[in-house]
Amino acid sequence: MSLLSYTIFLPMAGFLAILFIPKERVWAVRWTAAIFSFVPMILSFILTYDYFFNYASSSAMAFVEGPFEWISAIDAQYFLGVDGISVPMIFLTGLLSFLSIIASFNISNRVKEYFAFFLLLETGMMGVFSALDFFLFYVFWEVMLVPMYFLIGIWGGPRKEYAAIKFFLYTLFGSVFMLVAILILYFTSNPHTLNMMELIKTAPGMTHTLQIMSFVFFFIAFAIKVPVFPFHTWLPDAHVEAPTAVSVILAGVLLKMGTYGMLRVSWPMFPMAARYFAIPIAILGLIGIIYGALVSMAQKDLKKLVAYSSVSHMGYCMLALGAFGSVTALTGVMFQMVSHGLITGALFLMVGMLYDRAHTREIAAFGGLGVKIPIYTGLMVLFSMASLGLPGMSGFVSEFMVFVGSFGSFKIITAVAVLGVVLTAAYMLRMVQKMFLGEFNMAKWGALTEINVREILTVAPLAVLTIIIGIYPSPLSNLMRATLENLVNLMAR
Numbered sequence: 001m002s003l004l005s006y007t008i009f010l011p012m013a014g015f016l017a018i019l020f021i022p023k024e025r026v027w028a029v030r031w032t033a034a035i036f037s038f039v040p041m042i043l044s045f046i047l048t049y050d051y052f053f054n055y056a057s058s059s060a061m062a063f064v065e066g067p068f069e070w071i072s073a074i075d076a077q078y079f080l081g082v083d084g085i086s087v088p089m090i091f092l093t094g095l096l097s098f099l100s101i102i103a104s105f106n107i108s109n110r111v112k113e114y115f116a117f118f119l120l121l122e123t124g125m126m127g128v129f130s131a132l133d134f135f136l137f138y139v140f141w142e143v144m145l146v147p148m149y150f151l152i153g154i155w156g157g158p159r160k161e162y163a164a165i166k167f168f169l170y171t172l173f174g175s176v177f178m179l180v181a182i183l184i185l186y187f188t189s190n191p192h193t194l195n196m197m198e199l200i201k202t203a204p205g206m207t208h209t210l211q212i213m214s215f216v217f218f219f220i221a222f223a224i225k226v227p228v229f230p231f232h233t234w235l236p237d238a239h240v241e242a243p244t245a246v247s248v249i250l251a252g253v254l255l256k257m258g259t260y261g262m263l264r265v266s267w268p269m270f271p272m273a274a275r276y277f278a279i280p281i282a283i284l285g286l287i288g289i290i291y292g293a294l295v296s297m298a299q300k301d302l303k304k305l306v307a308y309s310s311v312s313h314m315g316y317c318m319l320a321l322g323a324f325g326s327v328t329a330l331t332g333v334m335f336q337m338v339s340h341g342l343i344t345g346a347l348f349l350m351v352g353m354l355y356d357r358a359h360t361r362e363i364a365a366f367g368g369l370g371v372k373i374p375i376y377t378g379l380m381v382l383f384s385m386a387s388l389g390l391p392g393m394s395g396f397v398s399e400f401m402v403f404v405g406s407f408g409s410f411k412i413i414t415a416v417a418v419l420g421v422v423l424t425a426a427y428m429l430r431m432v433q434k435m436f437l438g439e440f441n442m443a444k445w446g447a448l449t450e451i452n453v454r455e456i457l458t459v460a461p462l463a464v465l466t467i468i469i470g471i472y473p474s475p476l477s478n479l480m481r482a483t484l485e486n487l488v489n490l491m492a493r
Helices: 003-019 026-054 086-106 111-128 134-155 160-188 196-205 208-225 234-241 244-269 271-276 278-297 302-322 327-358 374-387 394-407 411-417 419-436 453-471 474-491
Strands: 062-071 076-082
Touching: 003 026, 003 062, 003 076, 003 086, 003 111, 026 062, 026 086, 026 111, 026 474, 062 134, 076 086, 076 134, 086 111, 086 244, 086 327, 086 453, 086 474, 111 134, 111 244, 134 160, 134 196, 134 244, 160 208, 160 234, 196 208, 196 244, 208 244, 208 271, 234 244, 234 302, 244 271, 244 302, 244 327, 244 474, 271 278, 271 474, 278 302, 278 411, 278 419, 302 327, 302 394, 302 411, 302 419, 327 374, 327 394, 327 453, 327 474, 374 394, 374 419, 374 453, 394 411, 394 453, 411 419
Parallel strands: none
Antiparallel strands: 062 076
């Protein structure tokens, strides 16, 4: 068992350990969860560091485990490995999972089940970003579904059951399409295999019809996760009703699985189909950018505003994915995935901190908060500026790369997409002005308290990384460059 397996299965070990702790020992449950999430986070940092210095110059898979025979009847294998696409996602998953567990220490209802489900969710997420066998990939993909359903359905807001069922049905619907596409790949390969690396070599030889069909099935599965318009309707409900830490994981990691699946599976396996659908994909990205931004402008609830902004920001990824022949565009996709995970994850944490104190998220209910809670205000303004793409922040770098990389393929679409930046600035600045500037209502919010040290520690790493990537993006770019150049070469077949 090596580094990747430990990273994946230590949270699972934590899940099992928590099952044996009496439910009355709440602090033991919380700290057990924190420890079993802290160690994978450190392992993900070591993995990233080692990959950067020893493997990043090559597109070959690193830290490979297997393939080991698992279910011989269907040739399913235990096969793990990472490259420049998956390493940043594992880093992000390790970091956000630990921070989310620390941010969940105020959960007081059914504590034992909450943290057990959270660790199970982390195992599924780590597994998806490491699996190189389709059977294993599908198992980890589905493992995430169950704990997320319960985390929303039990610990969510007033409409939690509706939001949880909607999330479950949408994701299950996508999973069925993915399963059909995997079966097509399995039965058309000779000899039959579920090995992703083998299928990347052989799948482009499939007939035109089968490529198109498989690409569409995979696309629906991944597009629901992104979420791409019009598959996005589960997202606002899930985000609004989910507890704070679950919203962080939803925005920071789960949405990225859709774009990760496209980069890992759909684009290298079906290059002809990706070229065929390039313009529709870019148009869907443009619709997501503009539609998400316009709906965000209309929101009165702060959490809904952040939720719809995710639809807009993930639209940039789809626009750049349409421009598959540009390394800059694909680098922009990866930067946007990391940047959105950091910034939106932090914004959801900040929204949760305010809601815990004020018990409302209505933007109009506040005003002049900068006078009363200056540290909170400073951090919230920082992440709002990062979200609207202020230079010096990670959001600016990613959006700039997306526009530069996409312009060569879609001049008009990219030009219109730039409007998304203006609209994002409008709704973010309006929110900042309404909540933090102006006259403070002492009678209503005089008892509001500043955020504490634990809360600051949960968002401080995200703020530091947002600024570092914004000022000096080269290390992240170098980490993924060889893999993305190889992906572009695969797309040229």
